Amino acid sequence: MEPIYLDYNATTPVDPQVADAMMPLLKQQFGNPSSSHWFGILTRKAVIYAREQVAKLINCKPEEIIFTSGGTESNNYALRGYAFANSHKGNHIITSAIEHPAIIEVCKYLEEHNFKVTYLPVDKNGLVSVRSVQKAITQDTILISIMQANNEVGTIQPISEIAEIANENGICMHTDAAQSLGKIPVDISDLNVDLLSIAGHKIYAPKGIGALYIKNGIKLEKLMFGAKQENNCRAGTENILEIVGLGKACEIAKRDFSENHDHMKKMRDRLWTGLVSEIPDIRLNGHPEKRLPNTLNVSFLNMNEYFQLSLFLEIAASAGAACHANNASLSYVLEAMNVPIEYAMGTIRFSTGKMTTQKEIDYAIIKITEIYNTQIR
Numbered sequence: 294m295e296p297i298y299l300d301y302n303a304t305t306p307v308d309p310q311v312a313d314a315m316m317p318l319l320k321q322q323f324g325n326p327s328s329s330h331w332f333g334i335l336t337r338k339a340v341i342y343a344r345e346q347v348a349k350l351i352n353c354k355p356e357e358i359i360f361t362s363g364g365t366e367s368n369n370y371a372l373r374g375y376a377f378a379n380s381h382k383g384n385h386i387i388t389s390a391i392e393h394p395a396i397i398e399v400c401k402y403l404e405e406h407n408f409k410v411t412y413l414p415v416d417k418n419g420l421v422s423v424r425s426v427q428k429a430i431t432q433d434t435i436l437i438s439i440m441q442a443n444n445e446v447g448t449i450q451p452i453s454e455i456a457e458i459a460n461e462n463g464i465c466m467h468t469d470a471a472q473s474l475g476k477i478p479v480d481i482s483d484l485n486v487d488l489l490s491i492a493g494h495k496i497y498a499p500k501g502i503g504a505l506y507i508k509n510g511i512k513l514e515k516l517m518f519g520a521k522q523e524n525n526c527r528a529g530t531e532n533i534l535e536i537v538g539l540g541k542a543c544e545i546a547k548r549d550f551s552e553n554h555d556h557m558k559k560m561r562d563r564l565w566t567g568l569v570s571e572i573p574d575i576r577l578n579g580h581p582e583k584r585l586p587n588t589l590n591v592s593f594l595n596m597n598e599y600f601q602l603s604l605f606l607e608i609a610a611s612a613g614a615a616c617h618a619n620n621a622s623l624s625y626v627l628e629a630m631n632v633p634i635e636y637a638m639g640t641i642r643f644s645t646g647k648m649t650t651q652k653e654i655d656y657a658i659i660k661i662t663e664i665y666n667t668q669i670r
């Protein structure tokens with residue numbers, strides 16, 4: 294039997310409706326969207342429609358959406374692009390210690406290029422304090438980048454409050470919404486950010502597609518040079534197949550939002566309730582309430598990588614953050630949250646999705662308990 298999939302924060306399966314929407318692009322519609330003839334017009338229309346679908350989900354104007362190859366590229370373009378295009382205004386950037394490597398590594402790169410970066414600490418629940426953002430601002434601060442929700446523990450940050458401070462100080466505000474989109478409301482008019490990153494494969498679109506929201510008027514230095522596709526922001530013939538997939542995934546995410554939210558949360562809470570009743574020495578990491586509805590980051594006391602390895606044969610979950618780690622070294626997110634080492638080393642991130650069933654959860658509870666009990670003997 295296949296392991297039970299509880300790793301939706303790592304990636305999601307492609308929604309069959311998304312696959313169906315992509316099929317015509319795979320089989321018949323092959324035109325270059327830049328071509329003036331019928332073939333080009335057909336795919337150009339498909340790209341225009343997909344852009345509208347993405348814009349509707351986050352409540353912005355279609356022309357403020359640029360398609361990218363995923364969350365990583367969106368984050369790179371946002372941070373690097375803004376920093377280099379606005380270095381005449383200042384050289385200081387504020388971010389948090391628990392951002393995804395697609396932010397942290399860009400910041401490290403920028404530090405090698407005359408920028409100064411403040412990595413704000415988080416509290417024991419993984420929250421960034423609004424006051425710490427305020428205090429970190431200097432005359433040279435040009436950009437603040439704080440993720441809307443953390444990929445490992447799911448803690449949701451006070452983005453609109455931080456954005457308000459950024460706006461008051463004339464600072465550009467970016468948020469990485471790779472994990473939050475489709476799980477909690479992501480609405481540009483509420484968040485008030487200038488830049489926002491989207492990753493397709495976290496919302497049932499294929500891997501290798503994403504988007505960046507760029508508020509009208511925000512200037513970014515290009516990452517890619519060439520022809521003038523994507524409003525002259527990202528050169529290269531459009532990935533029409535996946536753009537259409539992302540568009541459809543966004544439409545579905547908007548349509549089914551409440552249903553998916555409630556279902557993921559119900560499944561996650563059932564898993565937690567089941568585990569707590571069977572295993573005494575476990576702790577929940579992340580904020581008790583301000584947390585993604587699908588994320589359950591659990592530490593098992595005095596467990597190690599053998600526990601994790603046995604568990605992963607039965608349950609597909611994540612030891613750290615699956616998209617970039619597969620080792621037993623302590624996660625920097627848990628470290629920043631001061632999770633005690635004897636707990637932190639036995640940490641598993643379970644994440645539910647819209648396809649998760651009650652049967653899977655009940656089976657997972659039995660298996661996890663069984664494996665835990667063999668380890669403590």
Ligand SMILES: Cc1ncc(COP(=O)(O)O)c(C=O)c1O
Nearest residue numbers: 363364365393395444471492616
């Ligand atoms: C918070 C966050 N940002 C960015 C990314 C990177 O996105 P992608 O895999 O589409 O490059 C991920 C992927 O796990 C993520 O969780």
